[in-house]
Amino acid sequence: MLRYTMKRVLTGVLSLFVLATVTFFLVRLIPGSPFQRGGVSSQVVEAVEEEYGLNEPMLDQYLTYMGSLLRGDMGISYQDPGTEVAEIIGRAWPITASLGITALAAAMILGTALGVIRAVAENRALREIISAGSMLAAGIPSFAAAILLMLLFSVKLRMLPASGLLSPVHYILPTAALSLYPAAVISRLTGNTLRAELQKDYVLFARAKGLGKWRTIFTHALKNAYLPVLSYAGPASASLLTGSFVIESIFTIPGLGREFVSSVTNRDYTLILGLTVFMGTVVIAVNLLTDLLCAWLDPRMRRAYREEDV
Amino acid sequence: MKVLDVQGLCVQYHTEKKNQSKAGDAGSETLHGVSFSVEEGEIVGLVGESGSGKSTAMLAVMGLLKGKAEVSFERMSLCGEAPVPGRNAAMVFQDAQSCLNPTVKVGRQIAETIRARRGCGRKEARERAEELLDQVGIHNPRLRMKQYPFELSGGMRQRVVIAAALACEPKLIIADEPTTALDVAVQAQIILLLKRIVRETGTSLLLVSHDMGVTAALCSRVYVMRQGRIAEYGTAEEIFYSPREAYTRRLLRDAKGFRRLSAGGKERRPLLEIRYLTKEFDTMEGIRDVSLEIFEGETFALAGESGSGKTTLARILSGILTEDSGEILYRGERLERKRSGSVCGGKIQMVFQDPYAALNPCLTAGQALEEALRGAGRISGKELTREERRERIGAVLEQAGLRREDADRYPREFSGGQRQRICIARALITEPELLICDEALSSLDAGAREQILSLLLEIQKERGIACLFISHDMHVVRQVSDRIGVMYGGSLVEAGRTKDVCSDPWHPYTKQLIESVPEPDPLKAAKLKSVPVTETPVREGRGSLLSPKKLPPVGCPFAGRCGYALECCASEAPGSRRFGSREIRCFLYSEAHSGKRSEGYEMTSQI
Numbered sequence: 001m002l003r004y005t006m007k008r009v010l011t012g013v014l015s016l017f018v019l020a021t022v023t024f025f026l027v028r029l030i031p032g033s034p035f036q037r038g039g040v041s042s043q044v045v046e047a048v049e050e051e052y053g054l055n056e057p058m059l060d061q062y063l064t065y066m067g068s069l070l071r072g073d074m075g076i077s078y079q080d081p082g083t084e085v086a087e088i089i090g091r092a093w094p095i096t097a098s099l100g101i102t103a104l105a106a107a108m109i110l111g112t113a114l115g116v117i118r119a120v121a122e123n124r125a126l127r128e129i130i131s132a133g134s135m136l137a138a139g140i141p142s143f144a145a146a147i148l149l150m151l152l153f154s155v156k157l158r159m160l161p162a163s164g165l166l167s168p169v170h171y172i173l174p175t176a177a178l179s180l181y182p183a184a185v186i187s188r189l190t191g192n193t194l195r196a197e198l199q200k201d202y203v204l205f206a207r208a209k210g211l212g213k214w215r216t217i218f219t220h221a222l223k224n225a226y227l228p229v230l231s232y233a234g235p236a237s238a239s240l241l242t243g244s245f246v247i248e249s250i251f252t253i254p255g256l257g258r259e260f261v262s263s264v265t266n267r268d269y270t271l272i273l274g275l276t277v278f279m280g281t282v283v284i285a286v287n288l289l290t291d292l293l294c295a296w297l298d299p300r301m302r303r304a305y306r307e308e309d310v
Numbered sequence: 311m312k313v314l315d316v317q318g319l320c321v322q323y324h325t326e327k328k329n330q331s332k333a334g335d336a337g338s339e340t341l342h343g344v345s346f347s348v349e350e351g352e353i354v355g356l357v358g359e360s361g362s363g364k365s366t367a368m369l370a371v372m373g374l375l376k377g378k379a380e381v382s383f384e385r386m387s388l389c390g391e392a393p394v395p396g397r398n399a400a401m402v403f404q405d406a407q408s409c410l411n412p413t414v415k416v417g418r419q420i421a422e423t424i425r426a427r428r429g430c431g432r433k434e435a436r437e438r439a440e441e442l443l444d445q446v447g448i449h450n451p452r453l454r455m456k457q458y459p460f461e462l463s464g465g466m467r468q469r470v471v472i473a474a475a476l477a478c479e480p481k482l483i484i485a486d487e488p489t490t491a492l493d494v495a496v497q498a499q500i501i502l503l504l505k506r507i508v509r510e511t512g513t514s515l516l517l518v519s520h521d522m523g524v525t526a527a528l529c530s531r532v533y534v535m536r537q538g539r540i541a542e543y544g545t546a547e548e549i550f551y552s553p554r555e556a557y558t559r560r561l562l563r564d565a566k567g568f569r570r571l572s573a574g575g576k577e578r579r580p581l582l583e584i585r586y587l588t589k590e591f592d593t594m595e596g597i598r599d600v601s602l603e604i605f606e607g608e609t610f611a612l613a614g615e616s617g618s619g620k621t622t623l624a625r626i627l628s629g630i631l632t633e634d635s636g637e638i639l640y641r642g643e644r645l646e647r648k649r650s651g652s653v654c655g656g657k658i659q660m661v662f663q664d665p666y667a668a669l670n671p672c673l674t675a676g677q678a679l680e681e682a683l684r685g686a687g688r689i690s691g692k693e694l695t696r697e698e699r700r701e702r703i704g705a706v707l708e709q710a711g712l713r714r715e716d717a718d719r720y721p722r723e724f725s726g727g728q729r730q731r732i733c734i735a736r737a738l739i740t741e742p743e744l745l746i747c748d749e750a751l752s753s754l755d756a757g758a759r760e761q762i763l764s765l766l767l768e769i770q771k772e773r774g775i776a777c778l779f780i781s782h783d784m785h786v787v788r789q790v791s792d793r794i795g796v797m798y799g800g801s802l803v804e805a806g807r808t809k810d811v812c813s814d815p816w817h818p819y820t821k822q823l824i825e826s827v828p829e830p831d832p833l834k835a836a837k838l839k840s841v842p843v844t845e846t847p848v849r850e851g852r853g854s855l856l857s858p859k860k861l862p863p864v865g866c867p868f869a870g871r872c873g874y875a876l877e878c879c880a881s882e883a884p885g886s887r888r889f890g891s892r893e894i895r896c897f898l899y900s901e902a903h904s905g906k907r908s909e910g911y912e913m914t915s916q917i
Contacts, residue, residue: 122377201408205471208372208403209423210396210478219422220411298413299458 004305005292012284019280020069020273024062027269034078034267052078065273074274079266085274088259093278095165096243096255102171103178104237111183112229115190119198119225120217130187137184143246146177150250163252174251178244182236186229194225227298234290238283313514314348314371314393314482318384321363321370341367341538348482353508353515355529355546357522357561360758363538364518368484372401389481396427400475404487406467410459416470417443417455423477442473445510447503464616465496469503476507483507486518491752493615493782498826498838501527522565523785523828526550527835534558546832564760565785565830580642581606581776582627582658582744587636589622597622597800599636601886602893604744607774611791611808613784613823619800620780624748627778628660656686656740663749665729669721675732676717679703679739686740702739709772710735711765727758731765738769745770746778751786763790784827788812793891796820799867801883806892816915817896818872866896874898874917889913 035048049055053064068075074085118130140148150173154162161170197203198221206216243257256275263271295302321341341363348354356364370381372395386392393399403409410419420442421435428435436455443451446469459467468488475483485504489497501524508515519525525532526546533543534555542555553559582604590596597619604610612620625631627638638645640657662668669678680699687693694702704714710731721729730750737745747766751759767790770777781787787794788808795805796819804817815821828835866872869879876897884895889912897903898916907913 201403201405202411204374205401205403205409205474206411207374208395208401209474210394210400210426211422212426215426220414223413224411299415300412300460303461 001295001302001306005288008288008291012281012288015284016277016280020066020277021062023273023276024065025058027267027272028058030267032267034269069277074277075270077263077271078268079263079271085270088271089256089274089278092243092254092256092259095253096248096257097241099165099171099174099178099253099255100237100240100243102175104182104233104240106175107179107182107186107236108233110179111186112190114183114187115194115229116217116222118187118191119194120213131191134184134187134191137180138188140180142177142181142244143250145180146174146247146250149173149177165251165253174247174253177250178240178247182233182240185232185236189229189232190225193228194221197221197225223297227294230290230294230297234287234293235283237290238286241282241286242279311350312347313350313352313389314346314516315385315387316347316367316371316383317345317386319344319367319370319386320380320382321366321375322380323366324379341370344535344538344540346533346540346543348514348516350514351508351512352531353505353517353529355525355532356516356518356535357520357525357532358535358541359561360520362535364520364535365486367535368401368486368516368518372399372484374401393482396423396478398481400478400480400483402468402471402475402483402485402488404490406464406471406491407459409471410467412459415456415458416462420455420470420474420477423474427478439473439477442476443470445476446470446473446507447499448473463496464492465499468492468496468500472500472503472507476511476513480513482514482516484516484518487520488517489524490519490521494784494823494826495615497524498828501828501838504528521785521828522550522561522830523835526830526832527828527838534561550830550832562830579606580604581640583639583642584623584627585637585639587623587626587638588634589626589631590634591622597626597797599883600797600800600802601636602795602802602805604776604778606743607770607776608792609770609777609779609790611779611781611787611794612797613781613787613794614797615823616782618797620797621748622800623797624660624746624778624780627744628658628746656682657742658744658746659737659740659742660746660748661730661733661737661750664753665726665733666721666753668733669729671721674718674720675707675712675724675735676703678721678732679706679717679736682736683739706735706739707732709738709769711761725758726754727761730754730758730762734762734765734769738773741773742775744776744778746780748780749782750779751781752783759786766790784812784823796823801867801895802886802893803868803896804892804894806894810892814915816892816894816899816917817868818874818898818917819868821917876903878902 033045033049033054035045046055053061056064065075074089076082076084077088080088114130114134118127118134121127121130150162153160153173160173161167162173164170165174194217198217200221203216203221206220207213211219243255243260245257245261247253248255248257249261256279259271260275260279262268263275295305319341320343323340344363344367346354346356346367356367358364366375366379369375370379370383371386371393373393374395375381388398391398395401410416417436417439420439421432424430424435424438425432430438440451440455443454448454448466448469454462454466454470459470462470472488488504489500492500504515504517505528507513515528517525517528529546531543531545532549534541534549534553534557536557541557542549542553549558550562553562580603584603585601587600588596588598590598600619600623602610612623614620622631626633669675673681680703683694683699683702703717707714707716712728712731712735716724716728716732721732724732733750745766750766751762754762763786766777769775777790779787779790791808793806794808794811795802796811796817797803798819804811804815804820811820812824815824822839825839828838865880865882866875866884869875872879878897884897884900886893886895887899888894889899892913899913901907904913904916
């Protein structure tokens with residue numbers, strides 16, 4: 001198991017290296033210089049480029065950058081010369097992550113609860129309502145949901161604040177907008193897999209052993225039903241943790257997503273690279289965690305990983 | 311004292327919920343006023359064909375039909391109370407694999423029952439679970455507790471299920487086909503275990519089975535069910551020795567076997583010769599030095615416990631696997647392996663065990679057949695026109711007992727037996743000369759099994775196809791085959807005419823195998839003996855499991871379990887010896903053991 005994890009970490013590092021390399025050359029393909037502005041003369045631009053080492057051969061720049069990246073130094077932002085890239089990430093990510101984790105928790109709890117209800121409810125109307133509701137929710141794009149929620153709760157009812165993340169109350173609307181889609185998908189997945197699981201013989205046997213209905217569902221069926229849900233929730237949480245540009249723009253949240261988009265439009269090479277490598281790290285880490293979580297739930301998978309060790 | 315007393319039990323399934331669980335599959339199956347009773351410490355059998363309502367009756371008693379069917383009765387009492395699962399009644403199902411939660415350690419699955427029943431602490435429950443595992447004959451229970459169901463063998467899983475049932479401290483255990491999914495050797499062990507459990511704990515047992523042999527071995531009283539009614543009941547002796555109903559007599563006749571249904575090969579020209587075939591795996595069952603021949607038009611059966619290499623052999627013959635060494639001659643010529651893996655232009659075809667998994671759910675029956683036809687056409691170079699193909703598909707479907715219109719239907723619209731008919735039609739459409747049936751009947755219920763069996767025999771008679779019939783069910787093997795090969799641990803230990811081998815086994819393993827099949831005769835079945843079975847090893851610490859299927863490096867694979875083992879058995883592999891129609895691999899039949907033989911010497915069984 002440890003061997004497997006190490007192998008995954010190693011391949012993760014390799015992927016990050018490839019990611020950094022490809023991004024490094026790609027950003028330099030964007031037409032124009034990072035320092036070109038309307039009123040700036042070309043001499044000034046050249047002087048600044050020289051200052052930043054952009055006139056050196058591409059390969060030298062690459063080696064210098066990778067060298068400092070290995071030392072953990074992501075450089076300074078071109079647009080905002082006073083601040084380091086690490087500082088920008090350090091500022092923006094806690095905001096994005098706190099929102100992402102809240103949204104993830106909301107999606108998991110709500111989705112699982114609705115899924116379980118849909119799988120076990122005897123009332124047919126209730127099942128149908130949940131089913132139709134989750135289908136509708138999965139069909140609304142997050143920006144539409146965000147704007148609709150804002151219109152209703154902030155503009156019409158004036159109940160909730162429309163922008164910023166100053167207090168817990170501010171979290172409600174963006175969390176709702178972010179978690180709507182994953183919650184819908186999780187509830188559909190949980191409902192379907194749990195219903196299939198409940199038809200299996202071991203559930204009948206558990207009931208014949210004298211376990212109660214809810215005990216059977218929670219200690220036996222849900223564990224097996226959750227495996228497919230996890231393999232969706234893993235990548236979904238990675239995207240929640242790296243921030244959504246759309247939601248962050250609508251609710252004016254100074255998060256990672258917004259930084260990322262502005263860095264691209266500004267051709268801020270170091271910031272683009274830094275953010276890409278950082279987000280890549282988050283995605284790889286979250287996927288590894290998901291796989292380990294699945295292995296923790298499913299002994300058969302654990303055994304397969306262990307056999308890989310030998 | 312009556313433990314269970316059921317009077318006038320009626321069950322009516324809700325028809326709208328057809329796609330509910332297995333019990334619901336029976337659809338319209340109903341019970342019309344069934345009455346039965348079980349005395350204290352008694353084993354009572356409930357027999358009948360599948361679809362006769364046996365399982366439904368049991369689920370109704372356990373109260374597990376809620377929401378699926380309408381249940382009514384005049385009287386239903388278990389020691390004066392209503393039966394409550396887990397409190398006074400417990401149930402053991404057919405398929406132990408699916409009864410255990412795959413992701414929960416077996417120890418916990420037993421302990422949770424104890425906790426639910428007694429409301430005691432974890433530690434106490436764990437200790438009691440260990441006791442129970444020990445009681446059902448599992449060695450090293452402390453280590454087994456920490457294993458998951460997939461790490462145990464089939465027999466051991468069934469023992470765990472029995473332990474979980476015992477954990478409820480029930481007055482009555484209902485066992486629904488508890489041995490049907492198991493090898494004969496393991497089946498004998500479980501039968502003896504159930505007997506011992508009843509004797510030791512004083513609980514009563516209600517056995518549901520379609521197998522008259524198992525019923526005879528266990529029960530003192532028997533109810534015969536037919537179409538939702540009790541057709542006949544009485545003591546085991548009455549039912550087995552002087553049955554009143556024609557239906558019971560038919561069940562008994564079917565169970566006695568030896569019906570010589572087989573078409574029989576009159577021409578003795580070998581169709582397939584296998585010489586010294588070897589294939590080894592790290593984790594799967596391998597085979598070593600297997601030599602046998604199959605004659606035109608005959609049925610050759612391969613028997614042996616799971617893991618003995620039967621399936622590996624079948625897969626090599628059908629081209630799914632390639633051999634490590636050895637050769638296969640087809641009509642005297644070496645088999646050439648095409649890139650596509652298929653051999654001889656579809657002259658060897660295979661029917662698989664699970665008809666649910668063997669058909670692509672996205673293809674209609676007709677498309678599945680057409681695909682097979684095209685594949686064979688590509689190899690032999692004979693392309694047929696669209697009309698010709700349609701005609702062939704229709705004809706072969708009819709031959710397999712389906713209708714021409716069924717070509718446009720999807721697999722999900724068919725029952726298990728019908729799907730197996732499609733699989734047979736798919737195998738037949740390329741006009742094969744050898745049909746390999748790998749446990750083709752094991753996943754079907756008894757009724758469908760009977761029908762498919764007679765279909766296979768009919769087709770064989772009509773077309774003169776040879777058949778390699780692989781099964782762990784000795785009843786079926788005896789019924790269908792002309793000759794039989796017994797495999798153990800990757801070796802073909804004995805081969806010969808089915809009648810000879812079954813009535814007078816020579817190899818010690820064959821003898822054990824034959825003796826572990828319960829006869830439908832209470833007196834004979836009472837002498838049923840247990841056969842030791844290889845157990846999957848316990849995982850030590852955190853390391854991975856030793857691969858249990860790996861062949862022992864030298865010696866006879868059966869040496870470790872053989873009561874007749876000689877010194878040479880462990881160090882040297884016995885060569886194959888031929889005596890008339892019989893071929894055997896055992897040192898008991900070597901000249902070194904029985905002395906030099908004269909010309910006219912006739913070998914007899916040495917055991």
